[in-house]
Amino acid sequence: MSTPLLRRFSFLERITHWVVGVTFVVLLLSGLAFAYPSLFWLTTFLGGGAAARVLHPQIGALFGVGIVVMFVLWIRDMFLDARDREWLGAIRHYVAHDSEKVPPAGKYNAGQKLFFWVQSLLGIVFVASGLVLWFPEYFSAGLLNTARLLHYAATLGGGLFLIVHVYLGTVAYPGTARGMIDGKVTPAWARLHHPRWSGDRVDH
Amino acid sequence: MPDTLSIKRVSASSSALIPLESLRSGGPVYSKLVDISKCIGCKGCEVACKEWNDLKVEQTTNFGSFQSHKDLTPNTWLLMRFNEVEDGDDLNWIIKKDACLHCEEPGCLFACPAPGAIVQYQNGIVDFNQDNCIGCQYCVSGCPFDIPRFDKETKTVAKCNMCIDRVESGLEPACVKTCPTNAIEWGIKEDMLAQADKKVERLKQRGYEHAALYNPGGVGGTHMMYVVPHGDRLEDYELPAHPTASPGQLRGLNFLQRIGSYLFGFGIISALVHFLAVGPEIPDENG
Ligand code: HEM
Ligand code: SF4
Ligand code: SF4
Numbered sequence: 254m255s256t257p258l259l260r261r262f263s264f265l266e267r268i269t270h271w272v273v274g275v276t277f278v279v280l281l282l283s284g285l286a287f288a289y290p291s292l293f294w295l296t297t298f299l300g301g302g303a304a305a306r307v308l309h310p311q312i313g314a315l316f317g318v319g320i321v322v323m324f325v326l327w328i329r330d331m332f333l334d335a336r337d338r339e340w341l342g343a344i345r346h347y348v349a350h351d352s353e354k355v356p357p358a359g360k361y362n363a364g365q366k367l368f369f370w371v372q373s374l375l376g377i378v379f380v381a382s383g384l385v386l387w388f389p390e391y392f393s394a395g396l397l398n399t400a401r402l403l404h405y406a407a408t409l410g411g412g413l414f415l416i417v418h419v420y421l422g423t424v425a426y427p428g429t430a431r432g433m434i435d436g437k438v439t440p441a442w443a444r445l446h447h448p449r450w451s452g453d454r455v456d457h
Numbered sequence: 458m459p460d461t462l463s464i465k466r467v468s469a470s471s472s473a474l475i476p477l478e479s480l481r482s483g484g485p486v487y488s489k490l491v492d493i494s495k496c497i498g499c500k501g502c503e504v505a506c507k508e509w510n511d512l513k514v515e516q517t518t519n520f521g522s523f524q525s526h527k528d529l530t531p532n533t534w535l536l537m538r539f540n541e542v543e544d545g546d547d548l549n550w551i552i553k554k555d556a557c558l559h560c561e562e563p564g565c566l567f568a569c570p571a572p573g574a575i576v577q578y579q580n581g582i583v584d585f586n587q588d589n590c591i592g593c594q595y596c597v598s599g600c601p602f603d604i605p606r607f608d609k610e611t612k613t614v615a616k617c618n619m620c621i622d623r624v625e626s627g628l629e630p631a632c633v634k635t636c637p638t639n640a641i642e643w644g645i646k647e648d649m650l651a652q653a654d655k656k657v658e659r660l661k662q663r664g665y666e667h668a669a670l671y672n673p674g675g676v677g678g679t680h681m682m683y684v685v686p687h688g689d690r691l692e693d694y695e696l697p698a699h700p701t702a703s704p705g706q707l708r709g710l711n712f713l714q715r716i717g718s719y720l721f722g723f724g725i726i727s728a729l730v731h732f733l734a735v736g737p738e739i740p741d742e743n744g
Contacts, residue, residue, distance in 0.1 A: 256742070287570040287593070288714050290469040302571050302591035303612065348731070350738045389594045390607070397598035398706035405710055409717045413724050420728040427737050441740035 259443050259451070261432035266326055270433055273319040276312050277415065283309045284408055310387040313379065320376035327369060330360050336449075337363035357448035371414055378407040462625055466577040468569035476577075486581050487624065488646035489559075489633065489681040492656050493694075494665075495640035496552045498537065500525055502632035502641060506535040506556075509620055509631035529555060531608035534617040535632060542693045549687070553694045554632075554641070557604045557617040559583045561677030562702040568599025581646065581680035582621050587613040599707065601676060601700035619680070649682060656684045675701040 262270070283305045286295035296305035339356040340347070340363040346354035347364070361369070385392050385400035392400070422429050428442040443451030461484055466472045503525060507514065513532040517525050523539040535556040542549045563583045566575040574589040575596065585596075585605070592612035596605045605614040620630035628634070629643040642652065653670045660668035669688025672678045685691065691698050703711075 289718065290473075290570070290572055293469065293570075293572055296591075302589070306591040306593050307612075348735075350735045352738065386593075389597060394598040394600075394603070395704070395706070397595075398704055398710075401595070401598075402706045402710045402713070405713055405717070409713060409720065412717075413720060416721075416724040416728055420732070424732060425728075425737055427739055439740060439742060441742045445738065445740040 256440060258437040259440060260436055261438045261443075262436045264436065267433055267436055269319055269322045269326060273316060273323055276316040276319060277411070279312055280309060280316060281408065281412055281415070283312075284404075285412075288405060288408070310383060313383050313387075317376065317380040317383075320373065320380075324373050324376075331366045331369045333363055333366055334359075337366060340364075352445060358446065358450070360447060360450040362447070368414060368418060372411065375407045375411045378403055379411070382407070461579075462621070463579040464576060465579045466563070466566055467573055468566045468575035469572040473567060477579075484579050486579070486646045487619075487643065487680060488581060488649040489619075489630065490642040490644075490649040490653055490656075490684065491554050491681065492640050492642070492684040493552050493554070494656075494660060494684065494686050495638045496537070496554075497638055497640075498523060498539065498552060499637065500537050501635045501637060502554070503533075503535050503537060505631040505635035506617070507533075509623070510534065510618070529604065529606050529616075531606045531611075531615040534615065538695065540693065540695075542690075549693065551687075551693050553696070554681075554683075555604075555695075556681065557583065557619070558602055558676070559617075559619055559680035560702060561679065564599040564601050564676065564700075564702040564704075565596035565605055566599075567703060568595040568707060569593075570595060578621075580624065582619040582624065583680075584618045584621050585614060585616060587611065587615070590614060599704075601697055601702065601704075646680065653682060653684055660684070660686055671696055673697075673700050675699055677702065 279299075282295050283299055286292045286302075286305065287309075293302065296302045299305040299308050336356055336359075340358060343354060343356055344364070346352075347362070382400040382404040385396060386404060389397055422433070426442075426446060428439060429446070432438045440451060463477075463484060464472070465476050465478065506512070512534065515526065515530060515532060520527060524537065526533050526536055529536050535554065538551075538553045538555050540551040540553070542551050559581055560583065561581070563575070563577055566577055566583060569575045570593060571589050571591045573586055574591070575583065575585055577583045590613040592607070592614070594605075594607050594614065596614055597603075597607065605616045607614050620628075620632075623630060633641045633643040642649065644652075650670075650672075653672075657668045657670055665686040667689035668684070668686050671683035671685050671688075671691070671694075683694070683696070685694055685696070687693060
């Protein structure tokens with residue numbers, strides 16, 4: 254059977270997303286290695302502690318570029334409207350997979366939109382505090398220590414959101430990950446998760 | 458009892474939180490005692506430090522001071538600082554021996570993320586092990602006395618190691634050995650404290666009513682203590698009045714890290730439990 258597939262993400266969107274995704278995961282793991290002595294061994298994957306310390310900020314710079322491109326590509330679709338607020342009001346039905354009671358989402362549901370804004374904000378915190386830590390000779394001890402605190406706070410926030418994001422994008426909603434891989438999703442997937450968006454597409 | 462190099466704390470390890478006290482305490486604990494009122498400014502200690510530790514010589518320039526180098530560097534671990542400070546009609550010529558104080562609670566060690574890059578021994582010495590250093594310079598911002606210096610070539614940090622190789626063999630540090638006036642003394646910390654009391658008393662009799670011992674409690678005391686004639690004007694000596702081994706931001710960081718490890722675990726487990734409870738939401742391809 255060959256149902257026509259819907260195109261969800263362009264090549265540019267996918268490559269940008271994966272630059273951000275892959276760099277973020279590498280940064281998260283090497284960053285946690287610096288935060289937790291019991292995880293220091295994770296630096297082995299980047300060639301040891303000293304190499305990890307050199308690479309972490311360089312990969313961070315790539316992440317920073319990626320997050321800016323992602324922001325520009327997606328901001329248009331990410332403003333919350335009245336129906337998104339309804340969606341947030343009914344979030345417990347979404348969590349319980351009670352799809353009939355979930356107000357229909359557009360291309361992104363309100364949770365995804367909030368994730369976008371949170372990651373963009375954290376991106377700024379990551380990059381700003383990361384730059385301070387990258388060039389410590391230019392900053393005071395107090396500012397450096399503050400940067401360490403902020404950098405970790407962003408890690409905690411970003412890491413926790415990432416767990417939810419990866420869970421939802423892979424095992425919780427089969428068919429979602431494909432949209433970020435070859436850019437396509439099935440009409441049934443779109444009707445279930447993004448009815449307002451699927452309407453846009455399927456009707457013509 | 459022979460001088461051993463029993464370890465007290467190692468950076469980025471459990472001993473950074475709970476020192477290995479119960480297991481290995483009992484050996485000698487040393488301290489330097491610097492009595493700046495006896496210093497004649499000869500800088501013999503600087504030369505001895507360079508010689509003993511085989512540190513590279515650096516070009517110095519005259520910048521209008523008696524001081525040799527402008528600042529500590531990865532190859533200059535000891536610097537006698539000379540400052541002229543006006544005191545009413547008087548001029549005070551302030552000399553300070555700038556080098557690692559070997560804190561009892563070392564901020565550098567607490568801040569360091571690399572296991573084994575900073576080691577504190579039971580005898581009080583705090584030493585850097587460059588083999589394990591990752592070059593992050595967190596020790597620099599963790600030190601309340603601005604001591605560690607980053608070497609751009611080796612990408613590691615360096616500072617005074619209290620001539621640990623001499624101390625281990627029962628000798629005093631090189632600067633102590635060379636000082637012609639005994640302005641730098643060396644011995645068991647308790648003896649040095651008693652000695653300091655006498656020195657402070659004598660200074661007071663000589664009219665320095667605010668003479669004091671600098672052995673700040675915020676870092677648990679130090680293993681290089683200063684007798685300062687003007688104890689009420691620590692800023693003239695560039696000595697912080699209230700140094701702390703764990704500034705507020707780093708205490709906050711440690712707290713966040715501790716709850717963070719639970720939150721990450723909680724997040725992963727929640728996703729798992731949610732999956733077991735409601736399973737995947739599969740689109741009906743025939744609907
Ligand atoms: C291994 C890690 C990751 C996986 C498996 C993953 C997976 C996905 C998938 C499947 C989508 C498409 C969702 C849809 O079609 O509605 C998506 C979208 C998105 N991803 Fe990721 N992603 C990862 C990492 C990241 C990271 C690190 C960030 C940002 C820091 C990020 C930001 C986004 C954003 C903003 C969107 C659009 C909104 C949303 O779907 O929530 N992703 N991701
Ligand atoms: S003075 Fe600075 S470098 Fe020396 S032990 Fe104390 S915190 Fe560490
Ligand atoms: S620069 Fe080296 S010694 Fe200093 S905190 Fe980083 S790893 Fe530790």
